[in-house]
Amino acid sequence: MSDPETELQRIAVLLAERHRELTAELVDAFRERIPELPTDPALVELLVGSSGANLETFVHLMRGHMKVEDVHAPVxxxxxxxxxxxxxxxxxxxxRAxxxxxxxxxxxxxxxxxxVADPTLALRTAQLxxxxxxxxxxxxxxxxxxxxQAERERWxxxxxxxxxxxxxxxxxxERRDVTTAESSLGYRLRQHHLGLVLWTGPGAGDLAAAERTVGAIAERLGAGHPLFVPRDRETAWAWVPIGRDAATDPDAIEDLLGARDGQVSVAVGPVGAGEPGFRTSHLGAAAAQQVAQLGQCPPGHVIRYDDPTVRAAALLSRDLPxxxxxxxxxxxxxxEDTDGAARLRETLLAFLEERESYVATAARVHLHKNTVKYRVDRAVEARGRPLGEERLDLELALIACRWLAPEVLLRPAGG
Structure with a gap:
């Protein structure tokens, strides 16, 4: 009289006899029902080998050639x-496969x-x-x-x-084959790029937040998949691909970070095209980051190299003495490093940038025209010289104070 083990072995023999046919059916089902699986010939061949080896090993288990405790995935x-x-x-x-x-x-x-004629035997065999x-x-x-998981981590x-x-x-x-470089990066160089440098506060070490920020920026700009390259526990470089259309919304990144948790600061480079643009966009972002760090900008800050005052501050930062x-x-x-002097400096710089128009300056800094005039007069008095004297040096000094304040300001008299 037969038993479930005997019936299971009989089925195993039938499976072995149809090994090739069943393997093909399995592979067809996988390819049809799991579109994520790679379809190139080398990977399909490996899928066939994996499916066939699993079927063969399962048959050996059904026939009692091994114990389940000894079962391991086929090579x-x-x-x-x-x-x-x-x-x-x-x-x-x-x-899922x-x-x-x-x-x-x-x-x-x-x-x-x-x-199997005996329903009880059929049920017990099915259960086994x-x-x-x-x-x-x-x-x-x-x-x-x-x-x-091990291979993913290693890879x-x-x-x-x-x-x-x-x-x-x-x-x-350095001269490199562009196609090889693109393959290594998983990123196209022959397009427009927006270089970013991202960093978190000391000790935060949360580059996952930085990577999420890059993804959100790319999505906001309607860009493709960005390149994200960690540099250390707190700093990462990134490039956002914006195709052949170099147009970007200059305020989009600031709006985005303003709505987030403020962990990640971002320096934004100029848009650049092709391999040279990949480099220049990053260099601009790196220069802007240096300005932000020297100026001790608060966490969650966005600083853009396309701001002329940032570019000037980057040059001024190269020789701080x-x-x-x-x-x-x-x-x-x-x-002097005081709140009062800071207000006067900001108003004076805005006044100079607005071509000495009290009306335009008032609209820009959201003050009354008379308040602007009062502050400008106070600033000129504190300077001790008229605005027209060494005008370029004056603007550069005000820019340095705006962006590099902790490094260049004077201690108050008697402080």
Whole structure:
């Protein structure tokens, strides 16, 4: 008289006999029902190998050739998981393939149980078959997920290293094959770029927030997938691709960060085209970041290199001793580190930028025209010289105070 183990072995023999056919059916089902799986020939060949090896190993388990405790994922299945990790395919797609495979094999095997005349024996065999399949999937899926995760971590670490090396070579303007560089970066160089430098506060070390910020900026600008390259625990470089249309909303990034939690500061470079633009946009962002850090800008601040005063401050920051002397000579007591002097400096700089128009300055700084005139007169008095005397030095000194204040201001008299 037969028993469930014997019937299970009979089904296993039938599965083995149809190994090639069933493997093809499994692969077709995976490709049809899981569109995330890669479709290039090399990966499809690996999928065939993985499916066939899993089916063969499951047959051995059904026939009692091994204990479930000894079951491990076949080499081909592990290799396929690793390759999916390298491609960035979601692990959920991998696990779904195992669930679909289990479903299809159980459907086919259950169809063979109609030959069993004894309903009780058929039911017990079906229960044993189902239990065996779940134990197999549990053991194997744990192996392949572990292999996937380990390979993903290794691949990302290696890719990050390759990306950093490629980026640094591009920024050094070393001659490189553009196609090879694009492949290493996973990013097209032959388009317009918006370079960003992002950083968090000391000790925050949350580059995940920086990466989310880059993604949000790209989405706000309607851009493609950005390139994000961590530099250390608190700093990252990024490039947002904006295609061949170089138009961007200059206020979009400030509006976006204003609505967020204020953890991440962003320096924005000028839009640049092609490989040279990739470099110049980053260099502008890096110069703007230096200005922000010297000026101790608050967390969550956006600083843009396309602001002429930022560009001037970046130049002035290259020789701080000379800039300090310029500020002292040009501003006199107006360069003192006090709230009152700061208000006078900001009003005076706006007045100069608005071509000495009290009306335009009042509209810009949201003050009454008479208040603007009062502050300008006070500023000129504190300076000790008329506005027209060494006008260029005056504007540069005011710009230095705006952006580099902690580095260039004077201590108050008697302070």
């Amino acid at each position: 081909a299945a592990v290799e396929y998981a690793r390759r999916l990790a390298q491609r960035g395919t979601s692990p959920s797609a991998l696990l 195992y669930r679909i495979g289990q479903q299809l094999i159980l459907q086919w095997a259950h169809a063979q149980l109609v030959r 078959l189902t239990d065996t399949s779940f134990r197999y999937i549990d053991a194997v899926s744990e192996d392949v997920v572990e292999a996937y 990302l670490a290696n890719r990050s290293a390759v990306q950093r090396e490629t980026v640094e070579a591009l920024l050094r303007d 000379v800039t300090r002397e310029l500020v002292r000579r040009s501003l006199g007591s107006l360069a």
